Amino acid sequence: MTTDDRRTDGGAEASGEEFEEYADLGATTENAMEIAETSMDRVRGLVPDETLADRIRQKSVHATGDPEFQHLVRFTGETADEPVVAGARAVLEERPIVTDITMVKAGITGRGHDCRVEKAIGNGGELARRTGMTRTAASVLNLDRRGVYDDAIAAVGNAPTAALALADCIEDGTRPAVVVATPVGFVKAAESRRRLRAVAERHGVPAITNVGRRGGSGLAAGLTNELVHVASDVRDGEVDLP
């Protein structure tokens, strides 16, 4: 279109009614919130709505658009709720949210928490060059050396090597408040999550992960945002943590 065409019908915008179909998820406008509710209502029709863990299962379906994904989520802890409780508490205590890559950081909501949001990538260039390991793994190791992961909400959405590095850090004594790890892909993704689950289990670190090759940054951000959402509900007196 030409810029001029558009400018001449700018007056039509003021009505608002014609824009109803533009309302959707994650926004702050009235229509947006209404439709976000519709979307979660549909998900609640597909996933149980009894426990805190169910909220994470629901969010996994919401984030992936796939009802089957609820069966792929795994909870490491004494109970399935434990990592959700640990995550919500960490949000309430304003612990940092540390993501593997920029994309996951970009997906973390800005509302409902006062946690610092930090990404690992970009902190390991020199170590990566020296050792041949990936920049993301090197970044995780470097951040860990500065104590960043202790008591943090550690979210890994993309890099299997970040999940493997985080597992090593936990073996070496690091204790994140909770780990959310959903790296995706055909090489090491499922294996990295399996290793993370085993290490987290052994060292008592609550974790939310998935099985299979699927996953990704959007899922990791969505699940982490659900921890923020649970924390908001605790703050509003709608949810009690055990």
Added chain:
Amino acid sequence: MTTDDRRTDGGAEASGEEFEEYADLGATTENAMEIAETSMDRVRGLVPDETLADRIRQKSVHATGDPEFQHLVRFTGETADEPVVAGARAVLEERPIVTDITMVKAGITGRGHDCRVEKAIGNGGELARRTGMTRTAASVLNLDRRGVYDDAIAAVGNAPTAALALADCIEDGTRPAVVVATPVGFVKAAESRRRLRAVAERHGVPAITNVGRRGGSGLAAGLTNELVHVASDVRDGEVDLP
């Protein structure tokens, strides 16, 4: 772990061998590139490798971790290759890549192109408040008014309303070089892509989309990055565009 524990074994890093398992996708280090190749080799074992459209199908499988996704991708154009050719040409001509949200922008590779990467979100606050439409849709309409979408690579990964707004812009005369649209979810996501396909078809705008409720920011970024990759191969003489 304590910071001190870690510092004392810092010397071990210099070897590199023990870090081999940290090598993976999307990185610049030697091991990383080797494993990225392994990953795409596995995908090529699952998806045909004949046409330019196949490269997008492969990337969809790579990005979602799901071999079935190859069957969900749709190509709008005279041929299935047309939107890939149009996208690669647009990259070679250094057209802007315009994403709906920050997360998609964060997923666009920094290598292999000199395109400006811009996000729509953040450009529509006032219009959204005035009309009740989502901020993303309002941002698309505002950017379009400035002519940003003409000849651009338009990538929509998250917001169905952004896809709907973009469809309206195309109906009103805007001509992106190519559209990549994969919004995810239970409300309007599939419908927004269906509408976009119909409008793109009618107005001769090449488009890459998918069917069903799945999709997301990671997929949109991955498919857009594959257009960059095809352009790189053209530049290197490995691929000829028709």
